[in-house]
Amino acid sequence: MSEITPDVVRHLAGLARIALTESEVASLTGELGSIVDNIAKVSEVATPDVEGTSHPIPLQNVFRADIPGVTLTTEQALAGAPDHDGSRFRVTAILGEEQ
Template structure:
């Protein structure tokens, strides 16, 4: 027996604030029913001895040591800046007077 009915799909459409045509309701009823059936099949084989995974292979972050390297001088940093003042980048104000 199907768990997904056209009335349920219409109700879900209302909750999601999506206006569905009758053709869409019929199509989504079938599609959602297939999805629910597939989830049920997976649930049958998901036993407590099967470890849940989000990836088929273990993932591991690889970090390099955070070692400071050669630094640029202020003049090197600002040499290609379109505008600079007082050893800083000069940019157009983006905030209104309320700030």
């Protein structure tokens, strides 16, 4: 049986700054208790000789090698820009007020 009580739920709600009604506390007490109990069951069978898995089918990344290639010069990159300062793109601020 889990150690999740209504007082524990109220305490966790206070830490998370979440206002809960008494019916929500009662509901979450059962739900969180069930989660803790299920984790305990999994922990019982998760022994060092059982290999952990994150996916049932072995996967591997398909990334290409990171090899530098031919790139644009600064002048070429800025050639089609609507606004620049000679070495960087100039864009309108999108956060806060215009500067």
